[in-house]
Amino acid sequence: MVNVTLSPLYRADGSATFTSNGYSVIAAVNGPIEVQRRDELPEEAAIDVAIRPAAGVGGVRERHLESIIQNTLRHVILVSAHPRTLIQITLQIVASQDDSLYPGNLPQAASNVPVLPALLQASILALLSASIPLSMTLTATLISVKENGGVAPSPSAQDLEAATSIHVLAFSSHGDLLVVESEGYFTMDTWEKVYAKARLICHGEKEEDSESEDLSMDTEEVTKLEDILKDAVRQKVAAEYRWKQSPDSAAT
Amino acid sequence: MPREAEPSINERAFVLQALEENIRLDGRALDAFRDIDISFGDDYGVADVQLGKTRVLTRISASIVAPYPDRKFDGVFVIITELSPLASPAFEVGRQSDLETHLSRILETTLRRSQAISTESLCLVAGQKVWSLRADIHILSHCGNLVTAASLATLAALRQYRIPDTSIKGGELTVYTPLERDPIPLALLHHPLCITLNYFENGEKMIVDATLQEQQCSEGEVVVAANPQGEVCLVQKGGGGEVDALVLLRAVDMAVGKVRELGKLVDRALEKDSKMRDKGGISAELSAENER
Numbered sequence: 001m002v003n004v005t006l007s008p009l010y011r012a013d014g015s016a017t018f019t020s021n022g023y024s025v026i027a028a029v030n031g032p033i034e035v036q037r038r039d040e041l042p043e044e045a046a047i048d049v050a051i052r053p054a055a056g057v058g059g060v061r062e063r064h065l066e067s068i069i070q071n072t073l074r075h076v077i078l079v080s081a082h083p084r085t086l087i088q089i090t091l092q093i094v095a096s097q098d099d100s101l102y103p104g105n106l107p108q109a110a111s112n113v114p115v116l117p118a119l120l121q122a123s124i125l126a127l128l129s130a131s132i133p134l135s136m137t138l139t140a141t142l143i144s145v146k147e148n149g150g151v152a153p154s155p156s157a158q159d160l161e162a163a164t165s166i167h168v169l170a171f172s173s174h175g176d177l178l179v180v181e182s183e184g185y186f187t188m189d190t191w192e193k194v195y196a197k198a199r200l201i202c203h204g205e206k207e208e209d210s211e212s213e214d215l216s217m218d219t220e221e222v223t224k225l226e227d228i229l230k231d232a233v234r235q236k237v238a239a240e241y242r243w244k245q246s247p248d249s250a251a252t
Numbered sequence: 253m254p255r256e257a258e259p260s261i262n263e264r265a266f267v268l269q270a271l272e273e274n275i276r277l278d279g280r281a282l283d284a285f286r287d288i289d290i291s292f293g294d295d296y297g298v299a300d301v302q303l304g305k306t307r308v309l310t311r312i313s314a315s316i317v318a319p320y321p322d323r324k325f326d327g328v329f330v331i332i333t334e335l336s337p338l339a340s341p342a343f344e345v346g347r348q349s350d351l352e353t354h355l356s357r358i359l360e361t362t363l364r365r366s367q368a369i370s371t372e373s374l375c376l377v378a379g380q381k382v383w384s385l386r387a388d389i390h391i392l393s394h395c396g397n398l399v400t401a402a403s404l405a406t407l408a409a410l411r412q413y414r415i416p417d418t419s420i421k422g423g424e425l426t427v428y429t430p431l432e433r434d435p436i437p438l439a440l441l442h443h444p445l446c447i448t449l450n451y452f453e454n455g456e457k458m459i460v461d462a463t464l465q466e467q468q469c470s471e472g473e474v475v476v477a478a479n480p481q482g483e484v485c486l487v488q489k490g491g492g493g494e495v496d497a498l499v500l501l502r503a504v505d506m507a508v509g510k511v512r513e514l515g516k517l518v519d520r521a522l523e524k525d526s527k528m529r530d531k532g533g534i535s536a537e538l539s540a541e542n543e544r
Contacts, residue, residue, distance in 0.1 A: 009393045010305040011340040026392065028338040033254055050345045052336060055313040055388050090337045090345070092390055094309065095293060 001154075002225070004232035006129045012090075014130020018122035021142065021154040022097035025118045027126035031087030039086065044079035046086045051119065054093045061112055069119060072170065072179050076124070078133040087132060089123050097157040113181045114160060116168045117142045120179070121229075128233060138178055139202040139225040140170035143194050145186060151197045165190070169198035173226065201225060256342040259468050267469045271452055271459070278304075278463065283506060285461045288514070290408050290521035296435065297413030301405040304463065305395035310387055310405040312413040316376065316427070317384040327374020328384040331359050333402065339394035351398070358399055358488065359389070359406060362444050362477040366485040369410065373439035376418060376425055383415065385438075396464035399475055400514075403446040408518050412525060413438055442479040445514050446486075447507040449474045455495030458503050460510060474500065476507035480515035484508070 002020040009015035012028035019025075032045055039046045049070045051062040069089070077087060096115055117140035124138055144155035144163035152159055160166060165184030172178050182191070204224040259267070270277060280286070286304030293300065297312030319326060333356040335343040343349060363369065374383040387409065389402050414435035417428045450462040450470035462470060472491015478484045484504060489495060 009307070009338060010395055011393050012338060013341070015338070026338065030337050030341040033341060048345075050336065052334070052390070055311055055386060057332075088337055088341075092336070092338055092392070095295065095298070 002228050004125060004228065006125060006232060006236040012126075012130075014126045014128070014132070016122055016125030016129050017094075018118050018125060019095075020118055020121070022095065022157070023115050023118040024094040024096075025115075025122040026092045026094055027119075027122035028090045028092075029087065029123070029126040029130040029132060030090075031130065031132060032082040032085035033088060035084065035086035040084050041079075043083050045077070045082040045084075047074055047077065047079065048086060048088045049073070049091070049123070050089070051091045052093065054096060064112060065116060065119060068116065068179065068181065069123060072120065072138070073123065073127070075178075076134055076136060076138060076172075077127065078135055081133050087127075089126065091119050091123060093119075097160070113166060113168045113183055114142055116140065116179075116181060117170070120170055121225075125229065125232070129236075136172045136174060137226075137229065138170050138172050139229065140168060140179065141198050141201045141225060143167045143169070143198055143201075145184070145190055145194065149190065151190075151193050153197060153201055167191070167194045167198070169195065169202070171199060171202040175199070175203045254341050256340065259465055263465070264469050267465060268452065271457060271466075276459065276466070280461075282457070283460045283510070285510075285514075286463075288404070288517055290404065290518065292408070292412055292521075292525045297409050299405045299409035299412060301401050301408065303397060303401040303404070303461070305393060306397060306401045307391075307393040308398070308401040308405040309390045309392055310402070310409040311390070312409045313386050313388070314383050314415050315386070316381050316425075318380060319375070319382040323371075324379040325375050326371040327382040329364055329369055329371055329374070329387075330384070331356060331363065331387045331389065331406070333359065333389040333391070335391050335394070339391040343394075354490075355389075355398055355402060358446060358475055358477070358486065359403060361486045362403060362446055363387075363406065363410075366442070366444055366477070366479075368407075368440055368442055368444050368479075370439050370441055377420065377423075381425060385415075394464065396467050397448050397461050399446045399448045400461060403444075403477070404514060404518065407443055407445060408521060410438060410440060411443065411518065411522055442481065442483070443515060443518070444477050444479045444485045445511045445518075446475055446477045447510045447514075449476070449503050449507065451491075451493065451495060451499075451503075455493060455499050458499070458506070460506070474503050476504050478504075478508045478511045480512045482508050 005017040007015055008017055009028055012030055014029040017026045035046050047070055049066045051058055051066050053062060120140040127134060144152050144159050144166045146152055147164055165182060165186040168181040170179035202225045274282060289302040291300045292298060300309045333352055335349060335352050336345060337343055374385060376382055387406050389406060391398060414437055416435050417433040419426050449458045449460055450467055450473045451458050452470055471493035475488045477486040
C-alpha cells in the first residue's frame with residue numbers, strides 16, 4: 001500500500017515520491033545552493049519549503065503546512081554543517097483523497113492535516129536521496145478517532161468525515177515524538193491511545209509501560225513504516241552499487 | 253538561485269560539429285523523438301508524460317462558477333503553467349520566468365484559441381452557472397522540449413477527463429457524483445499538438461525534439477501546432493536567426509507528419525487506459541453520453 005520511489009526526477013539534486021493511503025507526493029530537494037542575501041543565516045543553512053497543490057494555487061493552508069514542515073526539518077537536517085547556504089525543498093501534491101468527494105468544486109481539502117504525513121515522508125526521502133546530512137530520519141502517520149472511541153489507522157476520506165478527531169504524529173528514528181497535529185474534540189486518554197498506536201505503526205515496538213490492552217485486540221500484522229523506508233533506501237543503494245559486485249556474487 | 257548552466261565553448265562546438273555531420277549526441281535521427289511514455293492517474297484527467305528525461309504532469313479539474321458577463325453562454329477554460337524547482341534548480345518559486353510565459357502562451361493559442369474545446373458545451377445555466385475547466389500543468393523535470401511534452405500531457409488529460417454529469421429540473425441544477433451517474437467526456441472538437449523544431453546553420457538544418465543541450469546550442473526554434481487532420485493552429489518562430497520561407501514551409505510539413513505520429517500514440521495510450529478501467533465490460537451500459 002505504501003509506495004516509495006527514490007530519485008525519479010533528473011534535474012533536482014534529490015527527489016522522491018511517496019504514495020500511501022490515497023495521497024501521493026513528489027518531493028525534490030536542491031541543496032546546498034546559493035542563498036539570497038535576505039534569507040542568509042550566518043551559522044546555519046536556511047531551509048525553504050514550498051508546497052504546490054495538485055490543482056489551483058497554494059493558499060493559507062499550504063503556508064501553514066510549509067511552516068510545520070520547515071520547523072520539523074530544521075531540527076532533522078544538520079543545518080550547522082552548511083552555513084550560509086540554502087536547502088530548498090519543493091513538494092508537489094499529485095493526488096489526495098478528497099479529490100473525488102465533492103464534484104463541481106476544486107479539489108480543496110476541508111481539513112489541513114491529512115496530507116501532512118505524506119509530505120513529511122516524501123521530504124525526508126528526498127533529503128536522503130540528495131545526501132543532505134541528517135541527524136535522524138522520521139516517520140509519520142495519520143490516525144482518526146471514530147465516534148465510538150475506536151482508533152483507525154490510515155483512514156479513508158469517509159472515515160475522516162465521520163471522525164471526531166484526527167491526529168498526525170511523527171516519530172524520529174530514535175522513537176521520540178517529533179510532530180503532533182490534532183484536529184477535533186478528544187480527551188487525553190484518547191490521545192494516549194492514538195500515541196501508542198501511531199508509535200506502533202511508525203517505530204514498531206510498544207513502550208513498556210503503555211496500557212495497550214485494546215491494542216492487542218487487533219493482532220493484524222503492521223509493517224513498520226520505518227522498515228518500508230529502510231527497504232526503499234536499501235534497494236536503491238543495492239541497485240546503484242551493482243557495478244561493484246563481482247559477477248559470481250551477483251549470480252548467487 | 254543558481255542560473256541554468258550554459259554549455260561551454262567546447263561542448264557547443266562538439267554538438268554543432270556533430271550536427272553538421274548529421275549526428276546527434278544521443279544517437280537519434282534528426283527527426284526522431286525520444287522515448288515517449290504516457291500514463292494516467294487513478295482519477296480522471298491526470299496525465300503524466302515522459303519524453304526522454306523531460307516529465308510533465310497535467311491535471312484537469314472542474315468547478316462551477318458564474319460566467320463572464322459579456323460571455324453568458326461560454327464556460328471558462330484556463331491553462332496554468334508554473335515552473336518550480338522540481339524541474340530545475342534554476343526556476344524560482346513564485347516568480348514568472350520568460351519560459352513560463354512562452355509556454356503558457358503557446359498552449360493557450362493551441363488549445364483555447366483554436367477552439368479545441370468548445371466552451372459553449374461547458375455552459376450549464378446561461379448567464380448564471382458554467383463549468384470552469386482548469387488545466388494545471390506541472391513541469392516535473394526540464395530536459396528540453398517542454399512545449400511538446402506539455403501539449404501532449406494536456407491533450408491526453410483533456411481527452412481522458414470525465415466531467416460530472418448534471419441535470420436541470422425546474423431551474424435547479426443537480427451535479428451527480430461518479431457513484432450516481434457515470435461522468436461524461438469533454439466535447440473536444442479537434443486534437444491539436446505542438447511540435448518544436450530547433451534550427452541550425454542559418455535555418456538550413458532542423459531537428460525535432462531537442463534536448464536541453466541542443467536547445468541551448470541552437471540558433472532558434474520554430475513551434476508548429478497542428479491537428480492530425482493537417483490543419484495548422486500556430487506557427488511561431490523565435491530565436492532571432494533568419495529562416496528561409498521555403499524551409500519554414502518544409503518544417504510545417506514535417507511537423508504535421510509528427511503530429512499524426514504523436515496523435516496515434518495518444519490514441520493508443522487512451523485505448524489502453526479505457527480497457528483497464530472497463531473491468532467487466534459494463535462501461536458502455538453505464539455511460540450517460542448521448543449517441544451522436
